[in-house]
Amino acid sequence: MMAKARFLSVEGGEGAGKSTQIGALASAIRDAGYEVVVTREPGGTEGAEAIRQLLLDGAATRWGARSEALLFAAARSDHVERLIKPALAEGKWVISDRFLDSSRAYQGDGSGLNDADILKLHEIGSQGLLPDRTLMLELPEDEANRRAARRDGNAADRIGGRDRIFHHRVHAAFHRFAQQEPHRVKIIDASGTFDEVARRMAAAISDYL
Numbered sequence: 738m739m740a741k742a743r744f745l746s747v748e749g750g751e752g753a754g755k756s757t758q759i760g761a762l763a764s765a766i767r768d769a770g771y772e773v774v775v776t777r778e779p780g781g782t783e784g785a786e787a788i789r790q791l792l793l794d795g796a797a798t799r800w801g802a803r804s805e806a807l808l809f810a811a812a813r814s815d816h817v818e819r820l821i822k823p824a825l826a827e828g829k830w831v832i833s834d835r836f837l838d839s840s841r842a843y844q845g846d847g848s849g850l851n852d853a854d855i856l857k858l859h860e861i862g863s864q865g866l867l868p869d870r871t872l873m874l875e876l877p878e879d880e881a882n883r884r885a886a887r888r889d890g891n892a893a894d895r896i897g898g899r900d901r902i903f904h905h906r907v908h909a910a911f912h913r914f915a916q917q918e919p920h921r922v923k924i925i926d927a928s929g930t931f932d933e934v935a936r937r938m939a940a941a942i943s944d945y946l
């Protein structure tokens with residue numbers, strides 16, 4: 738009998754290789770005989786993609802921390818209701834490039850909001866849905882910056898362009914989540930070649946296949 742469909746999120750700082758690795762992870766799961774839906778946050782549905790533009794484009798000061806957190810929660814609510822839950826109900830795996838832990842790290846620790854408040858918004862918007870497993874890609878800051886700069890040059894979105902102290906707080910928060918929830922959140926060493934990282938990602942979910 739096939740094991741049940743799972744909801745996975747992939748998290749980490751900018752340039753860690755999340756988008757690059759998700760395709761390989763989805764292929765490994767498809768090879769095991771499952772249907773897989775790959776999606777991203779903010780985004781994944783028409784409404785949430787529209788909110789993505791509001792969140793990532795424009796001046797750094799466009800939103801305050803609270804309105805930003807509400808917009809992420811609203812985008813997530815639509816994504817969960819219209820894409821993630823229906824796919825899981827049809828027996829498909831879902832892999833989301835970022836999910837709730839990004840709000841906890843960026844709007845919570847990064848921007849000074851309470852973790853409890855972010856979780857409350859998630860309860861209201863998405864009935865508290867959590868991934869079965871979260872793969873947290875970790876890369877030394879210099880290498881992550883090199884990779885992001887190779888890809889983007891000097892361009893950065895509203896949030897990626899924040900200062901080093903902000904991004905340090907985000908990294909520390911991701912680490913804390915892995916310590917607090919070791920069964921759900923697995924740290925993946927994102928250094929090395931594409932194939933090396935892909936093998937670590939696949940190993941971190943092998944108990945589900």
Ligand code: Z5A
Pocket residue numbers: 749750751752753754755756757758778779809835836837838839840841843844884885887888894896897927928929930931934
């Ligand atoms: N955000 C938030 O604040 N709150 C929330 O609740 C949510 C998000 C959901 C979304 O940005 C922003 O929204 C994000 C967090 C915030 N801002 N920041 N920071 P996004 O979706 O546009 O981008 P991102 O999520 O930050 O990811 P990214 O910058 O696209 O990075 P990535 O997906 O981790 O990396 P990548 O594109 O796969 O790889 C980067 C480059 O490295 C690329 O050229 C690759 O070819 C290269 N690469 C990848 N792997 C390797 C290896 N192994 N060796 C060498 N080079 C490699």
